[in-house]
Amino acid sequence: MAPSTASRVLGRTPRPLPSSVAASLADAFLASEIWAKDQLVEAGAYVMGARRRWLSPLVGDVLASFARPPVDAPRLLTSVILRSPDFAEAVRKADERRSPLRIHHRVVGPSASQQPSGALPRIDSIPDLAALLDLDVGRLQWFADTKHWNRRARSGALHHYRYEWRTRHGRIPRLLEIPEQRMRRVQRSLLERVLGLMAVNDAVHGFMPGRSAATGAARHTGADIVISLDLTTFFSRVTGGRIYGTLRQSGMSEPIAHVVTGLCTNAVPPRVLAAMPPGGSSDERFALRRALATSHLPQGAPSSPMLANLAIRRLDSRLTGWADAVDATYTRYADDLAFSGGPRLAKRPDAFIRGVQRIIEDEGHVANPHKTRVRRQGVRQSVTGIVVNQRTNVSRDDYDRLKATIHNCVVHGPGTQNHRRLDDFRAHLLGRISWVESLNPQRGEKLGAEFLRIRW
Structure with a gap:
């Protein structure tokens, strides 16, 4: 009898790796209409081309690990098959006989995500x-x-x-x-x-709609002590x-x-x-x-910013809990961490910072020791560059620099002040004025009045 086309293809198919065999079995198991031993053994026999003796105990291991089909985790199912002693023994014996396990049929396994929460779309495939x-x-x-x-590829357009x-x-x-x-x-x-x-986490104020450096800084106004750290x-x-x-x-x-x-x-x-x-x-x-x-x-x-916020939710939760333990407030804007509080935090800030550093390192990050700051009342307290002593405010240095730039634009023309050669220097200045106004309306109003005197 002449070999079929499928047989000729199988004859040329390279020896499959055990991981490929395990993945094919996982797909077949997931495609089975009934998640029960007899049906899964039949599904495995279809993949292997025959009802192998080791399939029954392998299916037993799978059912012991998964009470229902793990349609959202085919790779996990594959790893369970690979770790099964019965599958490993079948691979070893096949190698000894120099007759490796072969895949006779492949089945496309189903894939489904869990029901997401809120407005998240469900993506099954x-x-x-x-x-x-x-x-x-x-x-x-x-x-x-x-x-x-x-x-690994050479540098190029692709x-x-x-x-x-x-x-x-x-x-x-x-x-x-x-x-x-x-x-x-x-x-x-x-x-x-x-x-x-x-x-x-609610402590996050960076790269979130309706939140900003200003909203984060506002959480720390009027505190006895403000502590800032930076992640490297x-x-x-x-x-x-x-x-x-x-x-x-x-x-x-x-x-x-x-x-x-x-x-x-x-x-x-x-x-x-x-x-x-x-x-x-x-x-x-x-x-x-x-x-x-x-x-x-x-x-x-x-x-990247949103994914970073999502990926370090555990860090944010732990730092929030650490701050709550001393009646303190915690916020994060990207890699800038800020804590503020009253007498309990002000009493032992060094011990508190050591605890923060342990949590940060435990979560796989590192705090920059050169950027850790402790500011008590009586000195300028700032969070992400925003002054927070009594209320949010722009720093005096930043205000004076912007005021001088606008004044020079009035006297010498805006072209003399666009040192970075921005395409829309006018919009750039308006944005900086709006930022000041959001923190200190009176100062913003003064800058806005001076801006109107510029000849564009």
Whole structure:
């Protein structure tokens, strides 16, 4: 009897890895209409081409681990199969016989996310995600780059990011990872349609609608003591693994969370790391290179700030609890942490700060010791550059600089003051005046009146 086309294809198919066999079995189990032993054994026999003796105890292990089909976690099911002693023994015996386990039939397993909370859309499949982002599946997979081909490929037009090192005097340099225009559009769509709908801790005031540095600073006015800390290499320390875990906790299925993580994280190519300019200690430089070389949130992507807020919700919750224990207030604006309180906090600030640092390190971050500040009443207390002694206010230095710039525009013309060659210097000045007015209406009104005297 002549071999069928399928048989000829199987004859040319390379030996599948145990992980591939386990994944195929997982898909078949999930596709079974009934989650029961006999039906799962039959599903496994279809994949393997025969009813293998080890399938029955393997299915027993699966049913002991999952009372119902884990349709949102096919990768977890695959790992359970791989760790099963019966499956491992079957692989070992097959290797000894030099007759490896082969996949005779593949089944497309179902995938479904858990019911999300609030206004979050439910995304059950990769095609669903692609449609939500106005992409086809192939283009979605290309943007996600879950295999990190971009990191290994030569520099070219098809790369998703361009890189700019920024030197900082006496400090470790900063790397901007700027998504190219198409990638930026995808990330912004994901932010608007999915990520921006997720809930964050109430202590967060950065990159949130209706919140700002001003709303965060307002929480600390009139306090006996204000403590400020800063997180180092904030975005690069939020790993792809942490993002994936955050998305899974939100109800996304494993395949969806895996692709979304790929869309929003990046691993920097070696050629870029090799070009790191001078700055910082050897330990700081090593830590930064190691963080950038692995999957992390890129500083420069529109989705990164919101994902960082989501990924460190546990840190925010723990710091909120630590502050509550001494009747203090905690807020965070990006990597700037602020605490304020009354006599209980003012009595032992050093011990309180040590506790904050332990929590930060336990959550995988590092506080910059050079930026920790303790300010009591009687000195200028500020949070994210905003004075908070009695009420929110712009600092005297910032006000005087802006006042001088506007005055020089009146006397010498605005062209003499646009040192950064901004395209719309007028809008830039108006924005700075509005910022002052939001903190101190009287000062803002004075600056606005002077601004009207400028000849454009």
